[in-house]
Amino acid sequence: MLRNTYRNFLALCLCCVTAAAQPVPQPLPEQPLPEHPVKRYATDLAPSADLLYRIKAQQSGFSLSGNAKVAWRAQDREYSISTQTEAAILGRILEADSSGEIDTFGLAPLQSTEKRFRKPRTTTHFNRQDKTIRFTESELSYPLQGGEQDRTSAIWQLVAVARAAPNKFKAGSQWRFFVAGQRDAQAWSFKVIGKEAIDTPLGTLQAMHVLKAPPPDSKEQQLDIWLAPTRDWYPVRLRFSEADNDSIEQTLERIDRIN
Template sequence: MLKPISICVIILALSASYQTSFAQGSEIATRQAYKLPPGAELQYSIKAKQSGLPLSGSASVKWHVADQKYSIVTETHAMLVGKILDASSHGSIDEYGLAPDKFVEKRFRKPATTTSFERDSKTLRFSASTETYVLKGGEQDRTSASWQLIAIARAAGEAFKAGSEWKMLVAGRRDADPWTFKVLGSENIKTPMGDMVAIHVSKAPPADSKDQQLDLWLAPSLEWYPVRLKFSDADGDFVDQVLESIKK
């Protein structure tokens, strides 16, 4: 799954990182129109390769939005292994869209980590590191980022076209990075619910990075929900999710 990213361990490096983080936040914190999709529970089948071993299983995503609050709860199960990922994002809705308060992730055989968006002090903190970032507005976590993108796509209309790019600062377990989603174009996706036309969007890591690549296929005919998601690691491991059902 997602790979840890190294952090600075000396005072001067931490100071430089903090200043860089502030600059990144300033660059990416631009307000964009958004339109949140209605709440739903999505069920996926998964095929994966982890540590070189083929796996299959299921995943669920519970997306809830009401009263200027949102929550996203995801669970991924693999046959013979059990739950391999449990993640949640909770927060409010502001002028930028989703405004996370807390992101919690629990991976297979690893302790849970918490990423906190402290709105009062405008500080982003991590239980797994001493890294901090200044909150400028619009920052996401690795669970909320896809749903923020969906909300942007629903509002963008014809501007959400092949070649367009959509940026945000995204926090993980230990630090945050600028993400760029690029729209690649329309594709036909086969699902248990039938064939669907979906917009393929890719978040590729920088050329010199071993971070994970994320590909999403968003279906305009289904409120822009993701009908397929694929997480690919530099070592060849991957998790590929295809939508099986939606409950609204």
Template sequence: MMTLTTFKHLLAAGVLAATFAPAMADAPVEHPVIKRPYKLAPSADLVYSIKAKQRGIGLSGESVSNWRVGDGKYSLLAETKAALFGKILEQRSEGTVDDFGLAPSQFVEKRFRKEAATTTFKRDSKTIVFSEGDDSYPLKGGEQDRNSTVWQLVSVARATPEKFTPGSEWSFFVAGRHDAEPWTFKVVKDDKVATGLGEVAAIHLVKAPPPDKKGQQVDLWLAPSLEWYPVKVTFADEDGDYVEQTLQKIVKK
């Protein structure tokens, strides 16, 4: 899953002068082991339209997620393209499927005009390491990368839909480009979402920034009638800037 800071920075490259620096990472923290029932979503290509606003300037693009699962393995390739720039972001996650669900082995993120960053989940030494930093984290089971997290959430929802009720919370330990941190999604309500496939019923979840930190809020809508695929994602900053990603097409594989 890309961040608003990343998307705005990428779309603005060469056009806007603003820079968006990520917050300084905290020291590595311990994280709990959480094992939940899961049911993987069927392989598919999902096409999303993207629109954004930064300092009053409208931006647009398209994102395609290629999700594949089978033979005890999975892969997820997400590519984002912007008008005028072409491909500005590529995120690839691949790994196996174990007792916890998705078990990433490697996460690679390639940003516009930047070298690729690689996060490796070393199952033999039970550590998570980064090409962009010296931090490492223990690998206990259930950890995800920035790209696989939503699909692990989808898998859990498909296995236990009756538990995705307003107020329920779902936490994951998520590795990014150079560090890792807990992500918690909270179910808000049942909702309706306008998509390229028509209006669909969806479960609305929110990932808010930690109370002691400034950051973006992420809203996510999963559609039970469409295999629980993500049908909409929004990233919103306190200053009113946002990115909105809406499903336009599903191609089953």
């Protein structure tokens, strides 16, 4: 039973640090392309840092744990994000990376990769020359129109938007991006819920709660994010919730700033 529980924990964790929604079915050839918002928000990128997170999961009535490290770098018109996630007993279960340029839209990914436990690495390419998004895991492609993100960069683009317009980043406001996953892409909408006090290993922090809710009647994950203005708007907590009430939560426990 414990083995099955850890196997389920692995399945729940695979996309936890990359802000990933569960993969959606690929559209049929005759269906129109998904809504593709093009939004040019003002951005102010967070300072480069290594962020260490503590992970807790509720899976089939069991509480399980793990940890994650996110290396965020932004310098000289380039950025990179590297994430490593480990679970108790299983060891490393996910590596996710995003790298690219910094342009007038903010983060402009060139490539994102994911390496899951016992699975081959997958890559999503943002080809700036022919202006297309392509995938190693599917034949789909999408036009690059500006502002598109991958699942790893989307949260850091949201952080940059919040830092640039803190007075507009208030309860009820919504911020939309077009986000590419491993095999397809879709519009994501982040809604600001409001300011909340959350307990972390860094102390009690006032943080802005942001929600990415799944579409009605969808079985996709719900993503809740808490960004702390007093901590450079870094994500200090993220929670991924399933339709069956299983969940995984990651809470920031240390920030190592990079000079």
